[in-house]
Amino acid sequence: MPTSTPLDPSVPVRHRWFSPARLLAIASNTLLELVRQKVFYFLLLFALLSIGSSLLVVQFTFQQQFQVLKDVSLGAMSIFSWLLAVLATAQLLPRDLEDRTLYTILAKPVPRFEYLLGKLGGVLLLLALSLALMSALFAGVLAWREQTQLALIQAATPPEDLEAAVQALRASTFTPSLGLAILTIFLRAAICASLTLLISSFATSSIFTVIVSVIAYIIGHIQPVARDYWLHSLPAGQGVSPLVQVFLGFVALFFPDFQLFNLVDEAAAGNTIPFPLFAQTSALGLGYAMVYTFLAYLFFSQKEL
Amino acid sequence: MADPAAIAIRNLTKIFPVPFRKEKVTAVEDLSLEVQPGQIYGLLGPNGSGKSTTMKVVLGLVSPTSGSTEIFGRSSLHVESREAVGFLPENPYFYKFLTGSETLHFFGRLCGLSGPRLAARSRELLALVGLETAANRRVGSYSKGMLQRIGLAQALIQDPRLLVLDEPTAGVDPAGSREIRDLLLQFKQRGITVLLCSHLLGQVQEVCDRIGILHQGRLVSEGPLESLVSVEDQTECLLRNASPELLRSIQAQAAAAGAEVIQIRKPQTTLERHFLKVTHGVSRDASTQPSPQHADVHAP
Amino acid sequence: MRARLLAPVLLLGFGFAKLAPESLLTRVRQSANLHTAPVQISLRQNLSQMGFLAALSGFRAVVADLLWIQAHTAWENTDWGRMKLLLDTVTALQPRAVVFWDGAAWHMAWNASVSALENPAQPRLALRVKAQREFFRLGEDFLLRGIQNNPGRQELYNRLGMLYRDKFEDHARASDAFAACAALPNAPSYARRFAAYELSRVPGREAEAYQTLKKLFLEGEKNWLPTLFNRIRFLEEKLNVRPDERLRIPEGR
Numbered sequence: 129m130p131t132s133t134p135l136d137p138s139v140p141v142r143h144r145w146f147s148p149a150r151l152l153a154i155a156s157n158t159l160l161e162l163v164r165q166k167v168f169y170f171l172l173l174f175a176l177l178s179i180g181s182s183l184l185v186v187q188f189t190f191q192q193q194f195q196v197l198k199d200v201s202l203g204a205m206s207i208f209s210w211l212l213a214v215l216a217t218a219q220l221l222p223r224d225l226e227d228r229t230l231y232t233i234l235a236k237p238v239p240r241f242e243y244l245l246g247k248l249g250g251v252l253l254l255l256a257l258s259l260a261l262m263s264a265l266f267a268g269v270l271a272w273r274e275q276t277q278l279a280l281i282q283a284a285t286p287p288e289d290l291e292a293a294v295q296a297l298r299a300s301t302f303t304p305s306l307g308l309a310i311l312t313i314f315l316r317a318a319i320c321a322s323l324t325l326l327i328s329s330f331a332t333s334s335i336f337t338v339i340v341s342v343i344a345y346i347i348g349h350i351q352p353v354a355r356d357y358w359l360h361s362l363p364a365g366q367g368v369s370p371l372v373q374v375f376l377g378f379v380a381l382f383f384p385d386f387q388l389f390n391l392v393d394e395a396a397a398g399n400t401i402p403f404p405l406f407a408q409t410s411a412l413g414l415g416y417a418m419v420y421t422f423l424a425y426l427f428f429s430q431k432e433l
Numbered sequence: 434m435a436d437p438a439a440i441a442i443r444n445l446t447k448i449f450p451v452p453f454r455k456e457k458v459t460a461v462e463d464l465s466l467e468v469q470p471g472q473i474y475g476l477l478g479p480n481g482s483g484k485s486t487t488m489k490v491v492l493g494l495v496s497p498t499s500g501s502t503e504i505f506g507r508s509s510l511h512v513e514s515r516e517a518v519g520f521l522p523e524n525p526y527f528y529k530f531l532t533g534s535e536t537l538h539f540f541g542r543l544c545g546l547s548g549p550r551l552a553a554r555s556r557e558l559l560a561l562v563g564l565e566t567a568a569n570r571r572v573g574s575y576s577k578g579m580l581q582r583i584g585l586a587q588a589l590i591q592d593p594r595l596l597v598l599d600e601p602t603a604g605v606d607p608a609g610s611r612e613i614r615d616l617l618l619q620f621k622q623r624g625i626t627v628l629l630c631s632h633l634l635g636q637v638q639e640v641c642d643r644i645g646i647l648h649q650g651r652l653v654s655e656g657p658l659e660s661l662v663s664v665e666d667q668t669e670c671l672l673r674n675a676s677p678e679l680l681r682s683i684q685a686q687a688a689a690a691g692a693e694v695i696q697i698r699k700p701q702t703t704l705e706r707h708f709l710k711v712t713h714g715v716s717r718d719a720s721t722q723p724s725p726q727h728a729d730v731h732a733p
Numbered sequence: 734m735r736a737r738l739l740a741p742v743l744l745l746g747f748g749f750a751k752l753a754p755e756s757l758l759t760r761v762r763q764s765a766n767l768h769t770a771p772v773q774i775s776l777r778q779n780l781s782q783m784g785f786l787a788a789l790s791g792f793r794a795v796v797a798d799l800l801w802i803q804a805h806t807a808w809e810n811t812d813w814g815r816m817k818l819l820l821d822t823v824t825a826l827q828p829r830a831v832v833f834w835d836g837a838a839w840h841m842a843w844n845a846s847v848s849a850l851e852n853p854a855q856p857r858l859a860l861r862v863k864a865q866r867e868f869f870r871l872g873e874d875f876l877l878r879g880i881q882n883n884p885g886r887q888e889l890y891n892r893l894g895m896l897y898r899d900k901f902e903d904h905a906r907a908s909d910a911f912a913a914c915a916a917l918p919n920a921p922s923y924a925r926r927f928a929a930y931e932l933s934r935v936p937g938r939e940a941e942a943y944q945t946l947k948k949l950f951l952e953g954e955k956n957w958l959p960t961l962f963n964r965i966r967f968l969e970e971k972l973n974v975r976p977d978e979r980l981r982i983p984e985g986r
């Protein structure tokens with residue numbers, strides 16, 4: 129039996145309270161776990177939806193075809209990235225706890241916040257990767273449809289109208305706002321992931337985590353209505369019962385405004401998303417994600433394993 | 434100042450609240466003990482006596498209700514206390530989707546190792562625990578004994594000065610558990626301190642220098658192995674090729690000196706040794722030292 | 734401190750802190766007209782429960798697409814009533830998707846109207862013409878509502894111009910619509926010419942139209958199109974422009 133040679137004992141053990149290498153090790157390991165669970169099969173479904181929807185509507189004008197293609201593709205990106213965020217995050221902690229892999233990891237010199245950030249980072253990497261792949265697929269289909277339409281237009285349009293027709297075609301396909309909209313899809317998924325992490329840091333089962341996260345997502349979409357009502361009917365009262373008042377306040381205060389991250393419809397309709405608006409939205413989204421992650425850490429740091 | 438103890442536990446009490454219930458579970462109660470560097474310390478006790486809980490507190494996985502624990506003078510509450518310790522949990526289980534080698538790389542990176550140094554270290558440890566051939570298999574397909582061994586390798590990845598092993602031989606066949614025992618002795622030679630808990634008393638007796646016995650969360654007995662198990666008023670004497678006449682004369686001499694011969698018998702090999710011999714005979718000890726023909730003489 | 738107690742307090746604090754930026758961002762989007770109005774509750778009657786839920790949680794675009802495809806089927810079955818209902822729902826769900834306003838108007842004013850005029854079930858021509866105009870008006874209504882929701886989009890003004898020109902034959906309003914289209918970003922280059930052509934057909938505004946056409950002509954060859962020359966010649970005749978002051982239109986055009 130070979131004996132192991134000890135690592136150089138003259139190098140003193142110096143602990144680093146934060147180490148990007150450890151964080152990366154946990155994040156990439158989490159990504160690897162998700163990838164080896166074969167989650168990427170959903171991309172086939174996405175391709176099917178994207179290509180299928182564009183073939184389903186060939187009888188429409190090209191503007192309408194592109195509208196449908198964008199709606200379906202961007203909608204599928206929203207749903208898939210959200211589902212991935214919630215389902216992948218919800219199982220992170222319970223799985224490690226159940227397998228007791230958490231014991232071995234935290235018995236190493238790994239601070240708990242690093243473990244948590246690493247896990248979240250792994251999900252974010254997965255989300256970024258899958259959104260990038262979906263975007264590439266989507267762009268491919270869109271470019272293919274654009275070429276098809278371009279050939280039709282060139283064949284059927286009198287020369288004096290050709291320039292305007294081609295311009296109209298180009299305007300209804302690729303726009304910079306489309307990219308910004310996809311980034312907000314990522315942002316929303318990241319918020320959902322951190323929210324799910326927060327829930328799972330105190331939940332006792334991953335089913336509970338998923339259910340609460342889904343409910344929070346739906347409520348997050350009516351939050352702006354509740355907030356508006358609560359803020360602006362508060363002084364006058366306006367015949368709203370105190371119970372409803374409390375409920376509206378609860379929704380407004382404890383839930384994020386997910387409508388703000390819905391820039392997809394605008395981009396699909398061909399409207400321009402101003403960059404400052406995008407930047408402000410991102411800042412707010414980052415704020416949500418950071419607060420939820422911090423609260424998740426608060427629970428996790430006190431967790432008895 | 435003297436070197437700090439490898440593990441110092443002072444007045445540790447751990448009470449678990451039971452969710453939705455009034456009463457609480459006291460897992461460990463007012464426990465104090467020290468493990469000195471270089472020792473192999475055996476923590477014994479029936480199931481539920483608080484062995485695992487004690488280890489988890491030492492490793493900072495569970496917070497103490499009161500009292501404190503330290504590793505080489507650093508409080509378990511701080512992450513840096515875990516720099517010099519390797520832990521093998523009870524029934525370890527690793528990421529199924531990683532291979533044995535990837536598992537060691539992962540834990541190595543957590544300990545700040547990387548590059549060729551890590552690669553060499555993990556190859557070395559895979560060889561040490563006898564998993565070279567399974568290095569590129571997914572851990573999901575490992576047997577219980579292989580899991581225990583990869584767990585040991587993982588605990589050793591950063592070459593810690595202290596090993597904490599929770600039931601390292603539970604569920605492992607006798608050959609495997611013998612190998613683990615040999616490894617422990619090897620670690621001791623290299624000066625690694627080991628805290629180990631087990632309910633296989635025979636094994637603990639073979640390797641441990643010092644023993645603590647927990648019962649219902651309390652330390653009921655503690656001390657060096659010999660002092661706990663030696664029978665003070667008896668002496669054992671092993672003979673080879675003793676003729677019946679010699680035995681008779683010993684008995685006569687003993688009687689003359691006022692001592693009593695309690696028993697004369699052929700020594701029993703352990704069932705474990707016998708098992709190893711008839712199954713594959715790989716146990717080094719059994720094959721290199723043929724059982725001598727010897728007799729046990731107990732004298733007062 | 735226990736996380737159970739501390740976390741809700743922190744979350745509440747954050748809740749108050751986030752109200753202002755949330756409201757601010759909502760206002761910014763409203764003023765930039767980048768805010769999809771919340772789905773009105775009355776919509777509930779038009780949508781199945783599932784659709785309503787999906788619409789609520791941000792996936793209404795796909796529901797709108799499906800309804801749009803249904804509207805298309807209704808068109809193929811010349812079921813105009815059902816089609817109108819579906820188009821109203823689609824545009825209410827996706828008020829920011831101009832293609833649906835545009836398409837809805839097109840179906841009403843160009844397709845349904847023709848079918849109404851040729852309706853074999855209605856023997857009286859006067860009533861058929863009346864029905865036809867009613868569909869023109871529905872088309873106009875879609876465009877005007879669409880413009881209200883998307884004031885910055887030239888496509889709807891462009892279609893409105895065509896509607897006034899080809900269907901209502903109201904050249905003054907057609908000219909205004911094309912002019913409004915031309916003033917918006919990404920407008921097709923023909924919009925200005927169309928505005929001028931239409932103006933040239935409005936009795937009493939010939940002089941104004943002539944000035945516009947002249948300006949277009951002087952901008953150079955990119956505007957030298959047969960219709961432009963025709964309208965210039967027409968107005969020069971009508972306004973009795975002196976031969977030496979007339980524009981020199983290149984031979985053979």
Ligand SMILES: Nc1ncnc2c1ncn2[C@@H]1O[C@H](COP(=O)(O)OP(=O)(O)O)[C@@H](O)[C@H]1O
Pocket residue numbers: 432433449450451458459460478479480481482483484485486487
């Ligand atoms: N997380 C926990 N919550 C509640 N009770 C626990 C928890 N962990 C251990 N216990 C209880 O503490 C006691 C000691 O458990 P443990 O330390 O695992 O014993 P051992 O390892 O000696 O078998 C047992 O009664 C067990 O039920």
Ligand SMILES: [Mg+2]
Pocket residue numbers: 481484485486523599
């Ligand atoms: Mg135990």
